[in-house]
Amino acid sequence: MSESEEDINLPSASECEARCQKFAEITGTDTALAMFFLQDRDWDLDRSLNSFFQERDGHSSSPKGPQSKPDGNSSKEKVRADKITESSYNCAADPESFRIRVMSWNIDSLDPKNKKSRVEGVCDKINKEKPHVVLLQEVVMETQKILEEKCPSYDFVPGGEKEYYTAILLQQNVTTLEDATVIPFYSSMMLRNLLTVKCTVKGIKFDILTSHLESTKEYGKERKNQLKIAFESVRRADADRTVIFGGDLNLRDDELIEIGGIPENVYDVWEVTGKRPEAKFTWDMTRNDNLEYSSKFKPKCRFDRLYIRHSKPKALVKPVYFELVGLERLKSCQRFPSDHWGLLGHFNVLARLLESAKK
Missing domain, CATH: 1.10.8 (Helicase, Ruva Protein; domain 3)
Structure with a gap:
């Protein structure tokens, strides 16, 4: 069908x-x-x-x-992921077998100014930091082509193909894709959805989720409903999988409180790694001037977030550091890669960290 x-x-x-x-x-x-x-x-x-x-x-x-249902006839949409490679990961040959890095970034492809230069700046940062998984929001076909060309060591899993959409990039040789699906948010006015990838990263089983939740303050009700759906998906993931959920959630702290807070066994990566104040605000118009803003008041918000749900019966992965990326102006256009800073979470594979410490 x-x-x-x-x-x-x-x-x-x-x-x-x-x-x-x-x-x-x-x-x-x-x-x-x-x-x-x-x-x-x-x-x-x-x-x-x-x-x-x-x-x-x-x-x-x-x-x-x-x-x-067994025939797969579900309202969840299977995602086409071309050129996905099987992992050839060799734990013994990896000097950082205990470390996994996950990046999330709204790359602002809807801004037509310096689009090519800016997305190339995103690619440069990805290639420099070498995250094993990348969650992207506000991708368009034009920027997808640049990402695929400039980041050849990653497999690209898109969450759509019309207007603008999310995507997940998986670093080749250390990841294996098992499945990818999209859950539509049917009441969204902005084409938003939830992209979910089942994969292994360095031999660890993960569910990786990303979304770009409904934008602007007046759409708070829809955004909260979307967040509840995303958290429910995180909560219901198989117990033996570590779950990472992140993206541009457009989230206000009071909205999180209004839906009952973060679910049990789910943790905010920025919070559990020390709440470093310099890494708090991801959309900060006091530092980022990509957008023109006439008011004297310059807002700064923590719209973008990363969450982790640990596997059971024991946690296999621990968040250890959280930082912002994309803070430098590009020489090519003297603008930042995006109006959002990117997030970079560092995680330790606990068993391998202990093995490394014994050597």
Whole structure:
């Protein structure tokens, strides 16, 4: 069945929203959880309710959460990832086998000024820092081509192909892609979604998620709903996988409080690595002048964030350092690569760190 044929069978956006509301009303939950159950059951309300109550009462044969039907006919969209290479990672030959680096960056491809120079600056930073996984937001086809050309040691997994979208880059030779899917945010007014990649990084099993949540203060309600969906996906990931979720979340601290805070066993990487004040604000108009702003008041916000959910029964990966990147002006245009600073999280693989210390 083609993607277009699958779309024909889906209810309208208004009907999807109505079913989410009905599910939340009956179960006493919320629309974020409702969307998870409904999406994976082709928006069949009765089947979704049955699954919810079976799982809640401990009768579900699938305790890890909602699953796609065997034929894969789900509202989650499979992502095409061309030229994905199998990992040839050799732990013994890697002097940094204990270290994994994850970068996240809104690269502002919607700004037409100096676009080529700026994205080449992003590529230079990626190639210099050599993160093993890169989460990108505000990618367009033009900048995707530059990224693929200038970062040849990475495999590119796009979260879309129209307008602007997210992407995940996986460093070749140390990563292996298992699966990639997109969860649409049907009530988004800005084409936003959640890109999820299942992969191994240096032999460790990961779920990597990125999103660009709804922008601007007036869309706070939609943004909070999207964040709840993302956190629910993090929470429901297989227990034996380490989960990294990050991106341009456009998040305000009060919004996080209003949805009940960060889920249990999920941690803010900036916070757990010491809350360094110089690495706090990722959209800072007191330092970044890529955008023209006429007001004397220059806002600075922590819109971009990285979260980790540890694997069970024991944590395999520990966040140890968090920094901002892209702080230098480009010589080519005297602007910064983006109006956002990039995030770079450093993580230690605990067992290998201990082995290294014994040597």
